[in-house]
Amino acid sequence: MNDHYLKKLDRVTAILTQLQSKPLVRAQDLAEKFDVSIRTIYRDVKTLENAGIPIVGEAGNGYSLMDGYKLPPVMFTKEEVLSFITAEKLMQKFSHQSLGSHYQTAMEKVRSVLKYSDRNLIQHIEKQIDIFNYQPKPEDSIKNVIPTILESIAEKTQLNIEYKTVDSRVTNRTIEAVGVFFEFNYWYIMAFCTLRKDFRQFRVDRILKISKTQNPFSQEYGQINDYRRNPETNGTKVRLLVEKKIMGHLVNSKKYYGLTEEIERENGMELTFETEWIEEGFPRWLITFADYAVVLEPESLKTKLNHLLKTISEKHQ
Template identity: 80%
Template sequence: MNDHYLKKLDRVTAILTQLQSRPLVRAQDLAEKFEVSIRTIYRDVKTLENAGIPILGEAGSGYSLMDGYKLPPIMFTKEEVLSFITAEKLMQRYSHQSLGSHYQTAMEKVRSVLKNSDKNLIQTVEKQVDIFNYHAPTTDSIKNIIPTILESIAEKTQLSIEYKSIDSKVSNRMIEAVGVFLEFNYWYIMAFCTLRKDFRQFRVDRILQVAKTHNPFSQEYGGINDYRRNSKNEVTKVKLLVEKKIMNHLANAKKYYGLIEEVETDEGMLLTFETEWIKDGFPRWLITFADYAVILEPEILKVRLRDLINDISERYKDIQTKRL
């Protein structure tokens, strides 16, 4: 069997896996995934149909397997089996506590269908992989809170929550959840708040009570990142000239603090930001690498950074004086 037919066999098998795992699969998505033309996908689907697989749908609308059709258990490759180990370790360290036990039982079911040789492979390697997390996990008073939120999104029903703000004020809100996300070791809900008539994000560990209601909502919301990017708060443009040697240390944080452009110059990296935190958050982050950066604009940031440095210097002078 030549290389062309081996690739086709692998692709057709992978398409069948996609059909088993999703209610509807578009030819365009499959073409992008396998980096082939849509016409090739049409031929692959026809190959499956000729093999007796009952596929519903047609080109242009999407494909699905006939309801109730069952296939033998999927066989995993060695590489896929080894990937489970890393996935488990990541879930143990970074998963929200309300999801961890559910993921563990799901993985036990996956392990139950593995060949004995694959089970032995996992047992041999799993102690050789670990994930080190230097942040203390957050704790919640509500069991299964994230599954409850996700159920409300799937069912399109409003949630009633009791929420404690950062200044310890407690309020009752009715929200329409758009999604959840993890950021800097905290889980958040992005939701439409019916009280504020606007989108808000709520930190999950500050939710004191949560309940699904019978109130449906019909609004079709976009992806969660659409709402995280489209802030209505006032933003300030910042330009920094940063030495190239420290750019790797800013890899994750620079986007969080509003990076919109990055240009390499002879003098260093010219970084442009749009930030909502010009008075506090941004200058406090900048101070961690200020000896490698020059503020080009705005003037307000230069003044704020100078004030912060002076405050820190005065504090340590006072401490030193008291010790003497």
């Protein structure tokens, strides 16, 4: 069997896996995923149909498997099995505790369909992989909080939460969850708050109580990244010119502090931010690399930075 047919076999098998795992699969998406033409995808789908796989749909609309059709368990490659082991280690260290037991059960099901040789491989290799995390996980006051949030998103129903703010006040909110995200060792909900009539993010470990309501919401909020990338804030605009050699050290933190634009200049990288932390947080972050940066605007940031440097200098004379 030549290389062309081997590639086609791998691709057709992968398309079948996509059909098993998704309710609708578009030919255009498959063509982009496998880096082939849409016409090639049409031929691959025809190959599956000729093999007796009942595929519903047509070119231009998308494909799916006939409802109720069952396939034998998927066989995994050795590389996929090894990736499962690594993913399991990551989940053990970084997943939210309300997801941990569910993931463990899911992995037991995956292990049950592995070949004997692959189960042997897991047994020998899983103790050779570890993830070192030096930050303790925050403890939640309630169980199954993230599954409850995700169910409300899928069902498009409002949530009632009792929430402890950063200054230890307890408030009751009704929210419409957009999604969840993990950042700087904490899980957050991005949601529309009916009390504030605006989008807010809530730290999951500060939720004291949570319950799904019977109140549906019809608003389509889009993807969570739309809100993470374009936060609606009344922040202060800041522009910095930063030397290129230290940009690698700012990969994560620059987004956290409100990066909105990044332009390469002849003498460095021009970074634009929208920040609400102009009084304290932003100047203290900037001071960590101030010898490699120039403040272009605002003038008030230069004043704050100079004052902070003077205070530090006086304390350490």
